[in-house]
Amino acid sequence: MTRSTPAFSRRSFLSATTALGAAAALGLPARAQSNMTVGFIYVGPRDDFGYNQAHAEGAAAVKAMAGVTVIEEENVAETIDVQKSMESMINLDGASLIFPTSFGYFNPHILELAPKYPDIRFQHAAGLWTDGMPSNVGSYFGYIGMGQYLNGIVAGHMSATKKIGFVAAKPIPQVLLNINSFLLGARAVDPSITCQVIFTGEWSLAVKEAEATNALVDAGCDVITCHVDGPKVVMETAARRGAFICGYHADQTALAPDRYLTGAEWNWAGVYTGMVQTVLDGGMIDNFVRGGLADGFIKMSPLGSAVSDAARAQFEAAKAEILAGGFAALKGPLNDNTGKPLLGAGEALVETDIALESMDYLVEGVIGSTA
């Protein structure tokens, strides 16, 4: 993630027919395209109940648009493979707009290819674009930590043991923000709740994810969520062990309807159809776009049947607060879990704060270590 560029949410980007004429000279042809080919590239299988499926659902929505042909490739490694996949889409299938969706596709792969193909638009999922990078590259991302905060509120109500668990891939800022948000949501219900985290070290490693889930349940955690590429294993394992589950990336209700509470989901369908429509209308997509719940970048899975009325009420109230904007999950006084002060009384980090994007700590109440 960038640190130098301030984060700003662009609610209006979907109707980007505004005064972007000057920028239009740089990237896309500023004419309405009658038949456009849009390419999507995924790092894993597109039916992983997770990160890739969330993007594939967005692609499916684009597919339904008139005048658009969608081409997709899954299991494309973050190596020369993705460069060649993009070039193949451009050269052999005539793609003019490409969504390479994995984080590691950006640097160096997209940055290397973009100057070679100035008429092609590259849209990357993660807020990595900064000034000075090719103007035909755009990046977009959502404040999904807020979704984990809402997960935490429901988890806080539903936990009997007052211990909740988190299966995490790697201790990087995005993941740490999700862990901290999940706990802080639960602590908004009951400040005595703790959250145990286990890092598997890899984005997709089913065996370790299952082991971690079992270990969390063994340690007394009775609500589990995760941040790995495909939450399927975590969800199924936790549900089988009798724990409640909160989803991530996509809707996992189908995996265990009676144990699934809610989930923090990407809403790429709205984002992608908006971006494609912008191009179809001859407009320009902003190079740097972010949004949260209010902007339709993220959404929550429907609350499960097990969710209590009290949980439902606080969930809806918090959701309304977040929708109103300027919400801060991290509020002072707050220490990290080694006792180091993070925020003083009266200080807060709102969802759009750029400082959240270099997070390197776990807040107090999280059992685990970043190293």
Added chain:
Amino acid sequence: MQHAVIRPGESALLPCLARRAEPVVIPLLALLAGFAAFSLFLVSQGKSPVQYFSLVWLGGFGSAFSWQNTLSRTAPLLFAALCVALPARLGLVVIGGEGAIVLGGVTAGALGAALIGSGPVIALPVMAAGAMLVGGLWIGLAGGLRHYRGVNETISSLLLAYIAIALMNHLVEGPLRDPTSLNKPSTAALPPDLRVGNIPGLDVHWGLAVGVTCCVLAWMLIDRTTWGFAARIAGGNVRAAQVQGLPVGRLILGFCVLAGGFAGLAGMFEVTAVLGSANGSLVAGYGYTGILIAFLARHNPLVIIPVAILLAGFQASSGLIQRRMDLPDATVLVLQGFVFLSILMSEALYGRLKPFVPEKWRA
């Protein structure tokens, strides 16, 4: 693998040709059989094999772009296949080349970061040497365990690959991490002068040329030196080699270290030519594709070159096939599986097909 022996008194040319044709024709037949079985699979799925293979042609070999696509995927496969083929000549099945690739990449990334400012003339050779050394140590470890402790090298090299990946993650996320690589932990980005560029006139990096050269050198080592001869004897019958006084232990260690060195070089080129820093993207499965290539090439380093290009072509066309035929990515794995099986089964045919065995002609 034994060379055809021509007995005195026989008219030499025809039998010699027949014997030489055997290792060419049988793998080709096996390849075709694999394709045929795969075609049946496609038909069973309601897809057209004709369309599949014409898309393979289009995506992998049909145009200048497709060729560059294929060739730019070939370089790491050449090194990875050498990592399997060299120990195989000694009768060892080393399948953990992935670990040496990953650690070679990390070593190159770390050395590159430390040598920023010293210029490519010094830095690149040091990075290459470091990557080869670490990769060589890693596979050498599997060879050493085999020779000194009797540990099965197939299993130990595979397990070492997992350790290598864990070690890479630890280093890249810990001591070697560039603090600015927030959500994608990496070593420090290499400056442009430490990046290996493309072969002039091609959109393919220099790793391909080095890889081809290494294949030729490996072939010369095996087929044209006493060391290679000794290794082949040890591979044929280790007891016989020991009785002859051949230094089997040193051969095993030497070949394993060299094999790992080649794999390390693959990692170095991934970092300097493609990724620009060492990170988790190094774990791309090249080491495992290399196993398939080495077996298809029957561990002949020269044959590795066309086989690697063929496999790279399949991978290059895989995306097109996904897009045009709506087949999942795993399709190419099914194809590779069929080909691998039929090549393995074809091993049973050597010496049994009459046209290739002059001794049976009169019978």
